[in-house]
Amino acid sequence: MTGMAMMQILIRMSIQGSIIVGIVWILRMVFRGLRISYRYCVLLWGIAFFYLIFPWKIENEHGFWWAQPESMVEAVSTDGPTVVTGLGTGIVLGQSAVPEQNVTPGQSTLPEQVNGTDATTVQGTNFEAGSNELPVTAAQSNGTAVMPFLSAAFTQVIFAVRYLWLAGIPCFLAYFIFSYIRMKRRLAECLPGEEGVRYVDGIRTPMVFGILRPQIYLPVEMKPEFYDCVLQHERIHLHRRDYLWKILAYLISIVHWMNPVVWLAYYLLCCDIEKACDEAVTEHLEPEDRQEYAAVLLSMATDTTARRIFAAPVCFDEGDIRGRIRHILKCRKTAGKLAALAVELCIIAALVLLTQKSAVSSQKTSEDFTEMVTTEETGQVQEQNLPTIYIQQEEELQAPSPFRIENYYITERVTAYNHYYIDNDGILWGNGYNENGQLGTGSYETDFDKGQFDDVRIADHVVSVDADWNNNFCIYLTEDGNLYGLGLNMAGLLLGKDTVKQVYSDMDNDRVCTPTLLMKNVRYARAGREAIIVLKEDGAVYWWGQLRTTSSTTVGGYDEYWSVTENPLNLVKMMYLEPHKVLDHCIYVDINAWNGAAITEDGELYLWGLNIFGQCGVSKSENVHDFVREPKKVLDKVSMVWLGGIRHSDDARTFDADISAIRYGYNNFALLEDGTLLGAGENLGKDSVTTVMEGDLDEAGSHRCSFSFVPVKAVVYSLEYNREVLSRMQWGMRRDEVRTLCTDAGLQCDVASEDASLYIENSKYYCYFDENGGLDRIQIQAGSSRDGRFLVGKTMLEELQQNIADADGTLTLVKSVEEASWERWQYEDTQEQIRYYFTVYEGIVTVIEEEQMINEEATK
Known part of the structure; x- marks a missing residue:
């Protein structure tokens, strides 16, 4: 057991043991008031000391303590442990004290990439690098409440106290x-x-x-x-x-x-x-x-x-x-009689204080996470308040039966700077930038001004194509079962012979500028961020490359992270430099930046890789980086699995430019044979994770998460749905209430600190709060006002004036910047007690602000 895990258990036992000591002391006073012998007081103390040294408890449906996951978090007050690694980042993990009802998810609160650097977490939650493990608080699974973020200085103090x-x-x-x-x-x-x-x-x-x-x-x-x-x-x-x-x-x-x-x-x-x-x-x-x-x-x-x-x-x-x-x-x-009473009280105290709720009763997803009502007429389960996730289109959730892998061939893939598609003749085309040779032109161009290409013919007789989101490489499968790759040969990912010192340095990696054969007899293949997974014709599963922690930042110089060696003891990554066989008898595979997945012929779902937010559906382990090193069976009767978002092919003509809306970097989803949609990971359950970032990033955010698969519902992403969620906000709502409302509805919600404004859906919306912490202003940069009357990007100034005049209102110019071609107008809706501000650029409304109107007479 690692030092981190030992401290997790020790701190939890010490804090909860103090509670038991207090209860025993009260019972001791009762015994003395009844003149009961001290020998029974000694028995009471035995209960307290037994708990202080024995971390396991009797499971009971009505136990005194909430069930703990396999790896508890460090507990010193009431938040969760912050673990600082060589990359200068911390993660806090904990859970709420009371089972949350109607918990629903939102988007990942940290985008996957910002200017080439992961802004997710500069290191993952529950980290352990052998050192630099920093417990901060006592947030325990189903045990204690999550408190606000702790300052870096305070975490350093806790770090020293722990040692x-x-x-x-x-x-x-x-x-x-x-x-x-x-x-x-x-x-x-x-x-x-x-x-x-x-x-x-x-x-x-x-x-x-x-x-x-x-x-x-x-x-x-x-x-x-x-x-x-x-x-x-x-x-x-x-x-x-x-x-x-x-x-x-x-x-x-x-x-x-x-x-x-x-x-x-x-x-x-x-x-x-x-x-x-x-x-x-x-x-x-x-x-x-x-x-x-x-x-x-x-x-x-x-x-x-x-x-x-x-x-x-x-x-x-x-x-x-x-x-x-x-x-x-x-x-x-x-x-x-008093002696018999004393013995009975001792037994009752032991049964109560040394029991915990069973894992099954404390994690009943159907009771704790959802409200599912079965109608007597149809016998069908109706969804109410299930966790919500976004999808690109409803067809993504279909899983045709019988299963045919051809239904999941990818015919179009859109990345940050590239677009790949297969035409009706089986020809693979690509366009966009070619800085890594990923278009197969035989060369590469690092100058973006010169390196953008229209459609380039890459290969013929292609049935499926995939590429990593960061434009590093592309793979494609041909009709004869050959898998090819091209682009940046990161650490030999495209099976090059040269080895390199760093994974992400373009200068140290070869570029494969013409397609190279990776493997034969392939039925299906997927590309992760830095890994490839292959399903062979015989049902065998191979993967190679790297499944990583949540960071690819360049600060810190963390040797284990930048290492390019196959080391099963490496705490911050999983890496294979050559195809590594992990399973047999499979029909489907998937991979992304953090996880791999496979479905067997019998419908069993296996997951492996990073499990920081429980996205593998596996309880926490003592490894604070928490990798599931080998494929682990997590579900039965599964018809489809998705890693990091529900989508297969992309349609560049209709695809929403805000691709992050349907990307869930720290979630995995599974569709059961009976049509039930399940999810695990961030913003889905009762666990709580807080990210604290330093180094070249400075951002903090707290996240709900679930370490088991729970029922979810999917909705097609739309600005109208977002407007409906915003319309439920009430003036004066506390920050945590607004945040819960948004994440429960599936909206991404970011916050830099506990006293800052909220940034919703990648800054499409902002919520501001007064000095008392109540909601008093909402800024809208996409969609429409909450009542739907005014449209961002569509309502012209003349139309705006006419609409307000028809409502017997007055539109007042409050600021104008002629050289910048923008104006700021104000309208007071006295009936709804809302003051509107409109930012108009070149005659079109681009930003809408709604502000609470305060009754001046009431104020006086």
Whole structure:
């Protein structure tokens, strides 16, 4: 287990253990109010210390704690761990305290590429580079609430505290060993007495010492009249194995040494053990004999309890003398009914505090994520408030039966700067830039002004084509089952012979400017960002290249990230330089920047690759980068899978220019044979992930995510749908309410910090908030005003004036910049209490702002 995972478990146990200690302390007070024996208080403390060292709990549908995923996150307060890596980035992971209802997704809050650099996360969530792991807060799966982002300075403090915690454990353990050895040497020179008793010169109180063969050690100068009661007391310690329980409790306490609540519990446990032993000695004594026993204790009161608790963790001395004397003089034997009540309360406390909700009950997607109503008339499931995702067209969701791979051949692919398509004669054409030789012209041109091409004939007899979004390379499949590639030969991705030092440096990579044969007998193939996956005619699946973390930034100089070697221990990537076989008997495959997928002949879905946001549908592992290294079966009866968005071919003539609207970099989707659409990953569930970026990027964002597949619904992307969502916003809504409204409806929602405005759908819309945090202004740069009356990019100034005049309103010019050909107009809709501002450029409305009108009389 890694240090990161250990800290995740340790912090969660310490925080939740403190809660249990508080509950036990309250029950202890109840026991004392009922005059119940201290022996039952000791049982209560056993529950607390058992939890502090035992991370697993009994699963029960009505358990006290929410179920944790396989890899909990580090918990120090209430947010999630921030892990800083060599790339200068952090990710925070946590979950909400209460199961969210009607949780729905939005877009990835970070675009896949910004000026050639991934703006997703400069490093992924739950990272571990062997060092630089930075826990920030206590957001646990289904356990605690997510709080605002933490500053970089504070995370550095937490970083230091974590290592201080880990360093303190061996120090306390060394002190324990030192104390044991020192005490053993001190007691070595003793005089034998009766069986199991030794007399020692130089000790002031009786004690039990030893682990395997414990002995009773009495002071030589102890008065003879004290001998019988003292010896009886120590023999009870031996009989009850109290010496072992104290040592065990001390070892548990040093694991949680930074938690003062645990030390308080240890102190109270030691006191209660002593008082329980006193009760056993004095319960049959007369009052006069009890006073004599108390006098014995008083004579030994030569040191303070606090010093004894820490000075002698390996033996039993007689601590808390004053409290013990008071208890001896007042105690009485616990009645049978009270004893039975105490036992029952201890059992109930253990069952409650040491149980958690079962993973099944705490992750019921049909109950926690959706409201699905079955009608009696049709028996069909109706969708209500399911997570929403965008698709390009409804046909994308069709999965013809029986399955034929030819239905999924890609005949058109649009990338950032290229357009590939196959005509009716099977000829592959390409146009756009050719900086990497990806058009197969035999050369390349890095000057964009010179390197743009119209349609170039690349190959004949082609049935399917694919290309990475960043224009680096293209692959295509011919009728005879041959797979070809061309473009940038990143780390030998196109199976070149040369090796390079960096993956992304154009200067260090060969360019394949004419098609090169990659593999024969291929049935289907897909291109990821830096990887290729192939389905052979015999059903075997091969992939090679790189599945990465969420960064391709050039800052940091992170050796493991830039390494071009096949290293299964590399925590920040998965890489194969040659085709690597992973599965047999498959019918379909897919790959993107982070994940690979395959569907078998039996309808089983296998996923592998990055799992930061749970996009593989697999619970978190102890690896903070969280790669699923080998294909893992996640679903049955699957008819289709999509990675990073639901689409196959692109139509350049009708495709919306805002391609990011249907791209879900951190989500994967699956269609079941019964027509149910499922999704896993970002913005789909109850988990929470927060990205914190530094280096050449400076952005933060929090994300919901799901580590299992949950039902979702798909809608065709449109500005009209966005307008309908915006129309549901109410003035005065809090920032988190607006954000939840948007992400629940499937809209991408970005925020730089917790007190900043919200940027929705790649800055198509902005929401601004007043000093009290309430929504007071909305800016619209696409579509229409929320009531649909005014259109961005379509409404002319004259038309705008006429529409407002027809509504008995007045359009007022508030600013004009003639040299820039733009004006700013204002209209106050007193009926709706909305003030509109229109930015007009060259006579056309380009921006609409809606602002709440404040009733001045009410304000006065």
